[in-house]
Amino acid sequence: MxxxxxxxxxxxxxxxxxxxxxxxxxxxxxxxxxxxxxxxxxxxxxxxxxxxxxxxxxxxxxxxxxxxxxxxxxxxxxxxxxxxxxxxxxxxxxxxxxxxxxxxxxxxPLAVLWASEAAIYGRFGYGMAAPHFDMDADRSRFALRDDPGPRGKVRMVSLGQAVEPCMEVYERVRPTVPGFVGRNREWWETGRLADPEQWRRGASPKYVAVIELDGEPSAYAIYRVKSEWESGFPKGHVRVVEGLAATAAAERELWRFLFGIDLTVRVESRLDPASPLFLMVVDARSLQLRASEGLWLRLVDVGAALEGRSYASDDEVVVELRDAICPWNAGRWRLGRDAARTAEPAELELDVSDLACVYLGAFDFSRLAAAERVRELKQGALASADALFRTPRPPYCPEDF
Ligand SMILES: CC(C)(COP(=O)(O)OP(=O)(O)OC[C@H]1O[C@@H](n2cnc3c(N)ncnc32)[C@H](O)[C@@H]1OP(=O)(O)O)[C@@H](O)C(=O)NCCC(=O)NCCS
Missing domain, CATH: 3.40.630.30 (Gcn5-related N-acetyltransferase (GNAT))
Structure with a gap:
């Protein structure tokens, strides 16, 4: 053919x-x-x-x-x-x-994607780089622990009015969370805040709630309600399209709002693995979290990718990298602040798809080694590489594309 x-x-x-x-x-x-x-x-x-x-x-x-x-x-x-x-x-x-x-x-230097099926992209050098949770929570069991009581104000806004406050919150969070993607106004308007009929799949139009704390937009929820009734009782679902909070207090108010919507029994949402929600509720089990492999990442140009991120220690580790698909990446690399090609002896050996798993901070080298995906050639190299790549929080990608 x-x-x-x-x-x-x-x-x-x-x-x-x-x-x-x-x-x-x-x-x-x-x-x-x-x-x-x-x-x-x-x-x-x-x-x-x-x-x-x-x-x-x-x-x-x-x-x-x-x-x-x-x-x-x-x-x-x-x-x-x-x-x-x-x-x-x-x-x-x-x-x-x-x-x-x-x-x-x-x-x-990078390529990212969401996979329809998890088995497709590993062969092309992509690795799981930002796993998340899918939540399908039982609303009746929702209760906040150590609840200081409601704060701030919730404003329901139209999709048109939502652009400014959503962008404001998003831009506060974006630089701090690996895995976020830059969005311009057009992207907001034609993507997250667009609402063509065929996207609804039996649910309501998109609604937007903006949570203001101290007079500032601090969180937003873009969501739909899927209305259902059974034997005279409401059994609706809240389907969160995107919920984002810039502070812990705003996060509490965001979920208080979403779990407070009448005529619904479940709240469905993608959840940031670093979300404090799991620790904020009395009954974490009732959130019914399911792990998903999340965003896939491919290091297209390993040199530029290594130069383009920060490192958490002054150490250096030399790795022997396999890349059958993009041979320009294969060979020996020094990881660290002076990341570059090197002829020094390798201390770790791994595939480019494994480097993608650690690149944004989702996994560390030791965990990959425990799964026999990274080989330690010099004792101590795993611990040094872990320290080098350590990030303040795990990555998360709220984008759908
Ligand atoms: C996924 C899809 C694009 C694969 O296209 P394709 O032309 O059949 O893929 P190829 O023939 O190039 O396959 C390359 C390799 O991937 C494997 N592969 C392809 N699709 C796979 C899948 N869904 N699951 C597991 N392995 C798969 C093939 O078996 C082949 O393996 P091999 O090299 O060991 O023989 C195609 O099946 C499709 O359109 N699926 C429905 C839409 C979809 O899921 N798109 C992806 C959106 S993220």
Whole structure:
């Protein structure tokens, strides 16, 4: 099968996007197609062609990703799909090859994605970099421990009014949490605060509550309510699209609000692994947290990625890195403030996908070694590498893309 990978021309966009949508069982209307078209960047949108028929796509958004101590350019990989007739014949592999080569050439040191299935991307050098919890909490058991009582004020705002306060809270948090992605106003308006009918899936429109403490927006909840009744009793669900708080006090008020919504029995939300909620409630079990592997990260340019993050100690550790997909990364690297290629003897040996697991601070080298994914060649190197990569908090990615 001769497959060609290229950027679709203007005339070919629609057919390529419709193909991708069909893979996910979606039938976008013209408004929705236009919305996607505006968000996608032409030279970062790839299609695989069998003759003139699009049979696969992949794209990436030009993100700025918060990393420990700073931020770096990262391709936000999305729109990955291959037509059922052409699966398991190497089409995705060809798309990934082209995309990684282009990211490298363009100088984006990182790529990130959400996987539809966890088994797909490890082979391309991606690693689990920012796991989170999915919460499906029993509202009837919700109670805050050591509760000082409600503080501040909750304001319900329209989606249009929500842009400013949401951006304000988000920008307070973003630089401090590895895994966050920069959002401009357009991204807010066409993404998080957009509300096309087909996104609702049987639930209400998006509502936004802004929590003000000391007169300042300090948290927000973007959510839907899925209304249900059984035998005359309400059994609705609160579906949190995004909840974010800039302080611990604001976090308490955020959850007090969401768990206080009448006619509902469950509160569903993605949860930051560092969220204090688990420790703030009387009955942590009732939150029903399920671990998810979360955001996947690929170090496209290991040198730039290592230079672009901070380190928590003055130590140095030399690693022998395997990278079968991006051979320009393979070889020996010194980790630390003077990160660079080196000829010194290696103290640890690992794959580039394992380095991705520790890069944002989700895991440490010792934990990977316990899973036999990192090999310690010099005694003490694991402990030194752990200390070097230590971060004040685990990463978290609130973005969907
Ligand atoms: C996932 C998908 C893009 C894979 O495309 P594909 O062209 O079949 O992938 P390839 O043929 O290049 O597969 C490369 C390797 O990955 C493996 N692989 C592909 N999809 C896989 C999956 N879903 N689970 C496990 N392994 C998978 C293949 O078996 C192959 O392994 P091998 O090299 O050992 O033979 C395609 O199945 C698809 O469109 N699925 C539905 C949409 C989707 O889930 N998209 C991803 C969104 S994040």
């Amino acid at each position: 001769a497959i060609e990978i290229r950027n679709p021309s203007e005339d070919e966009w629609r057919a390529a996007m419709l193909m991708t949508s069909s893979v996910f069982g979606d039938e976008p209307n013209d408004d929705e197609l236009e919305r996607h078209r505006k968000m996608l960047v032409r030279e970062r949108f790839y299609a695989a062609y069998d003759g003139d028929v699009p049979v696969g796509t992949a794209a990436d958004f030009p993100f700025r990703l918060t990393v420990p101590g700073g931020e770096l350019a990262a391709g936000g990989v999305t729109w990955v799909a291959v037509l059922p007739s052409h699966r398991r014949q190497g089409v995705l592999t060809k798309l990934m090859r082209r995309e990684l080569d282009d990211l490298h050439e363009r100088g984006d």
